[in-house]
Amino acid sequence: MRRKRIYAIGLLFLLSAGLLGTVEARQEAGNDGNNVDASIRRLISSVDPERISKHLFYLAKDPLPYRKLNLTLPGHEKNTLYEADDYLAGKLEAWGYRVEREGVRVQAFRRDTSKPKSAQYSPPKPEDPWYTAYNLYAEIKGRSHPDKIIIVLAHKDSPSWIDSPGAYDNAIGTTGVLEMARVLAEYTPESTIRFLFCNEEHTPWTSKTAAQKAKSRGDNIAAVLNMDGIGAKTAEQTAAGKKTNVTAYTKPEGKHLAELMAEVNARYSIGLEQRTAERPQPGDDDGSFVLAGYPAAVINIGSLPYGDPNYHAEGDIPEACDIENAAMAVQATLAAVVTLDRDL
Ligand SMILES: [Zn+2]
Numbered sequence: 001m002r003r004k005r006i007y008a009i010g011l012l013f014l015l016s017a018g019l020l021g022t023v024e025a026r027q028e029a030g031n032d033g034n035n036v037d038a039s040i041r042r043l044i045s046s047v048d049p050e051r052i053s054k055h056l057f058y059l060a061k062d063p064l065p066y067r068k069l070n071l072t073l074p075g076h077e078k079n080t081l082y083e084a085d086d087y088l089a090g091k092l093e094a095w096g097y098r099v100e101r102e103g104v105r106v107q108a109f110r111r112d113t114s115k116p117k118s119a120q121y122s123p124p125k126p127e128d129p130w131y132t133a134y135n136l137y138a139e140i141k142g143r144s145h146p147d148k149i150i151i152v153l154a155h156k157d158s159p160s161w162i163d164s165p166g167a168y169d170n171a172i173g174t175t176g177v178l179e180m181a182r183v184l185a186e187y188t189p190e191s192t193i194r195f196l197f198c199n200e201e202h203t204p205w206t207s208k209t210a211a212q213k214a215k216s217r218g219d220n221i222a223a224v225l226n227m228d229g230i231g232a233k234t235a236e237q238t239a240a241g242k243k244t245n246v247t248a249y250t251k252p253e254g255k256h257l258a259e260l261m262a263e264v265n266a267r268y269s270i271g272l273e274q275r276t277a278e279r280p281q282p283g284d285d286d287g288s289f290v291l292a293g294y295p296a297a298v299i300n301i302g303s304l305p306y307g308d309p310n311y312h313a314e315g316d317i318p319e320a321c322d323i324e325n326a327a328m329a330v331q332a333t334l335a336a337v338v339t340l341d342r343d344l
Contacts, residue, residue, distance in 0.1 A: 036338070036339075036342050039187075039338070040264075040268065040334075040335050040338050040339065041268065043183055043184070043187065043334055043335075043338060044268060044270070044331040044334055044335055046183045047179060047180075047183060047327055047330050047331050047334065048179065048327075049323050049324055049326075049327040051175075051179055051182070052172075052175045052176065052179050052323055052326060052327055052330070053318075053323050055091075055171075055174075055175035055178055055179075056167060056171050056172060056175050056318045056321060056323065057318050058087060059084055059087065059156075059171040059174060059175065060158070060165040060166060060167040060171040060317065060318045061165060061167075061317065061318050063083075064080050064083055064084055064087070065080070065163075065165055066080045066158045066163065066164075066165060066166070067080050067081045067083075067084040067156060067157050067158045067166065067171070068080055068081050068108065068157060068158055068159070068160045068201070068202070069081050069082075069106070069108060069131040069133060069157075069160065069202060070108040070129070070131070070160055071163075079131075080158075081133065081156075081157050081199070082134075084156055084157075084174075085101070085134055085136060085156075085197075088136055088156065088174070088178060088197055089101075089136060091178060091182070092136075092138045092178075092181060092195075095181065095182055095185040096185055097138035097139075097140075097181065097185070097195075098138070099136055099137065099138050100136070100137040100138075101134040101135070101136060101137075102134060102135040102137065102206075102209065102210065102213070103132040103133070103134055104132065104133050104134070104135065104199075104204075104206040104209045105130050105131070105132060105133075106130070106131055106132075106133045106199065106202040106203060106204060106206065107124040107128050107129065107130055107131070107202065107203055108124060108128065108129070108131075108160035108161065108202055108203075109121035109122060109123070109124060109159075109160050109161040109201070109202065109203055110122045110123065110124050110125070110128070110161060111161040111162060117311075117312060117313050118311040118312045118313070119312070120161060120162060120312065121159070121160075121161045121201075121312075122161070123203070124203065131202070133157070133199045133202055133206050134199075134206075135196060135197065135198050135199070135206050135207075135209065135210050136156075136196070136197040137194060137195070137196055137197075138181060138194075138195045139192055139193060139194040139195065140184060140185075140187070140188075140189055140192065140193045141192050142189050142190050142191040142192040142193075142341075143188055143189065143190055144190040144191070145190060145191050146191070146192050147192075147220050148191040148192065148220050148222050149191065149192045149193075149194050149219055149220060149221045149222065150189075150191055150192070150193050150194070150221075150222055150223045150225075150337055150340055150341060151194045151195075151196055151221060151223070151224045151225070151289070152177055152180055152193070152194070152195055152196070152225050152227070152333065152337060153177065153195070153196035153197070153198060153207065153210075153224065153225070153226050153227070153285055153286075154170055154173035154174045154176065154177040154196075154197060154198075154226065154227045154228060154285075155170050155173070155174075155197075155198050155199055155200035155201065155205075155207065155228065155285055156170070156171075156174040156197045156198070156199065157199040157200065157201045157202060158171070158201060159201045159312055160201050160202045162312065162313070162314070163314060164310075164312055164313055164314055164315075164316045165314075165316055165317050165318070166201065166316055167316050167317050167318040167320065167321050168229050168231070168232040168302070168308050168310070168311075168316055168320070168321055169201075169228070169229055169232070169308070169311065169312065169316055170200075170227075170228045170229060171318070172229070172230055172231060172232070172321055172323075172326050173226075173227035173228045173229065173230050174197060175326075176227045176230055176326060176329065176330040176333070177195055177196075177197065177227055179327075179330055180195070180330060180333065180334050180337070181195045183334060184334070184337075187338070189338075189341045190341050190342065191222065191340075191341050193337065193341065196210055198210055198285055200228075200284065200285055205285065205288060207285035207288035207289070208288045208291075208292075210288070211288040211289040211291070211292035211294065212292050214289075214292065214294070215292045215293050215294070221289070221294045221296075222296060222340070223257055223296045223297075223337075223340055224286055224289045224294055224296065224297035224298070225257070225286075225297075225298055225300060225333055225336065225337065226284060226285045226286035226297070226298065226299040226300065227299075227300050227329070227330075227333060228284055228285065228299055228300070228301055229301045229302050229303075229306060229308065230245065230300055230301065230302055230325070230326045230329035230330070231243075231244070231245075231302045231321060231322040231323070231324075231325030231326035231328075231329060232301065232302035232303060232306065232307070232308040232311075232321075232322075233302045233303040233307045233308065233322075233325075234303060234307030234308075234309070235307075235309050237303065237307065238322060242273055243271060243272055243273060243322070243324065243325045243328055244272065244273045244274075244275070244302050244303060244325065245261070245265075245272045245273070245274050245275070245300055245301075245302065245325075245328070245329045245332060246274075246275045246276070246277050246300070246301050246302070246303060246304040247261040247262075247274070247275075247276050247277070247298050247299070247300055248276070248277040248278070248279050248298060248299050248301065248304055249276070249277075249278060249279065249297075249298045250278070250279045250281065250282045250283075250286075250287065250290050250295070250297070251290060251295035251296070251297075252295070253295040253296035254286075254290070254295060254296055254297055254298045255276070255278070256296070257296055257297075257298045257336070257340075258276035258277075258298055259276065260336050260339060260340065261274060261276070261298075261300070261332055261333070261336050262274050262276060263339075264332055264335035264336050264339055265332045265335075267335075268331070268332075268335050270328050270331050270332050270335070271328060272325075272328050272329065272332055274332065277304050279299075283299075284299050285299075286298055286299045300329055300332075300333055302322075302325065302329070
């Protein structure tokens with residue numbers, strides 16, 4: 001009898017301890033969730049459209065009208081793409097990053113004026129000049145699993161076959177990645193966050209080397225988010241004041257990322273007209289990673305099919321860019337990256 005009572009008391013004690021433990025664990029998870037939420041809200045509120053605008057005008061107007069290997073400004077020692085590299089590296093270093101450069105041999109495209117304006121790039125001849133284009137890398141090592149890597153990237157060069165400032169394509173995405181690097185400089189991630197500034201308007205694309213080298217090193221890349229043409233859309237959408245973003249994926253793993261973009265846009269009331277789209281085949285710099293065996297890769301782009309009326313033309317100038325829209329796309333991408341980092 002007595003023994004039974006002891007058992008009963010013991011059982012009650014165990015049950016209540018177990019219950020308390022569960023409640024505590026739930027509270028902790030809740031607090032952790034709230035903390036993550038608060039830290040994401042803080043980070044996205046630091047995204048600064050004025051800084052984005054300043055970088056954009058620097059890289060696509062004054063002092064650098066273009067960013068290409070085959071154009072050096074009168075009186076300057078370096079070509080305009082190298083000058084852009086120095087600007088980006090200087091900013092990143094000022095925020096405490098160590099910048100790594102990876103050289104890749106490339107050529108400028110030739111121009112075929114018989115083709116539509118947006119697609120006048122044509123293959124170079126072997127005797128055309130060769131240059132070294134650089135991939136720039138900066139990263140923050142993860143605290144808990146530094147081996148897992150989230151990549152945020154943008155191509156930084158402007159069209160090599162035509163005098164287009166490439167403001168939407170892709171000084172805007174470059175400044176977006178730069179702004180994310182600034183905002184995240186004080187953040188301690190669980191996984192490694194790697195920023196990559198590559199080249200896609202010369203040939204071959206340097207993102208191909210970046211992706212293939214990552215694969216041969218055995219890098220564990222959990223996600224790749226490409227920012228190219230963020231905020232770029234049709235003249236009608238611009239006139240109607242639309243703030244758009246399309247996250248396009250090729251593989252199911254990329255679809256998860258695209259769905260995450262939609263979730264964070266809603267959760268943090270960012271206000272984008274956010275859409276997901278499936279690409280029929282890998283494309284752009286995210287495609288380089290898909291082709292190298294990293295299926296969780298997406299592009300964030302203002303419209304798809306790409307609606308910018310000045311695509312690959314002289315009129316792709318910073319004044320025509322919707323900086324507010326681009327800043328919203330940066331906020332959503334940043335929120336997705338930090339959410340991924342905490343969930344990985
Ligand atoms: Zn382009």
